[in-house]
Amino acid sequence: MKRNSIIIIVALVLTCCQEGEKQKEVITDILHEEVKTVKKLKEELTAKGFEIFDYVDEKTKDTVLMQQYFIAFLKKGPNRSQNKEEADSLQALHMAHLGKMYDEGYADISGPFGDDGDIRGITIYNTPTLEIADSLANSDPMVKAGRLEIEIHPWWAAKGFPLR
Template sequence: MKKLIILVFFISFFFGCKDESKAPLPEIKEDVNEISTIIKDSIIEESEEIIKMEVTKTMKQLKEELTKKGFKTFDYVDKKTQDTVLMQQYFMAFLKKGPIRGQNEEESAELQKLHMEHLTKMYEMGYADISGPFGDDGEMRGVTIYNVPTLKMADSLANSDPMVIAGRLLIEIHPWWAAKGFPLR
């Protein structure tokens, strides 16, 4: 950061000492504004990195926090990286075709709207992490992964979906383990 400021100062000084008739005042003002923007952006990026470092929890702290909330976890040491990997139990809800599928087009559209509102609410409340339909037209229609401590809670949330209440979908839930902090690839 200091090097950038010093470099900007010397460049400004060097160009400022040249023949002033070559660069009218407004162009110099624009260059200074651009340099100021670069410096501000650099400061903001460094500040964000510092904040991220301060917020990062250790695996031990995260495990203790999850355990207090009732989540099942276990950890292991990755032989290749020697990092501790924390595994958490989630609940995968499979959405299957239900017995009542005779709704007309308007009713189906309304149920789909309510279904999407339900899933949005689950994400906003932190209960669901990922959801989506399958790409074929089979009996299995989609999946939602619930980030809750118990099967009972996942079952209750999944069965409160308007599509399930209407009988258009059925729910089948299974416990599922995944490593914390690992992104989809």
């Protein structure tokens, strides 16, 4: 999608500007820089142990970089007998833990579910291995207290695409 936008911009610049050749060189440099950036990103992710692959979108023909993440489902744990004061304290510690995971770059998104089911929320971990994600998720004070338990699954997503 990004590449298609750049191609459209290139076409507009070349047809609208009197200095078409100079603009063409600038755009070509930008495209080469984008390729170098993607290559560098792939090298960095691979060096850190992340699983990645290229996916070609059949509709747009764009190549999308896919990365493996880990989704931790935070489920009701076996020990939910805390009084309100203890539960509130654990909730504050839980939120601090999730904030720390986000600040340190280990978690990309977290949030509770809007119902009162057994699965209370999720955290998407941006770590190279399941073992690291599992260790970080299980270091949550709510999990340590038994109020929540963790179920983790590998999950693939396009690198750099925002939620809509």
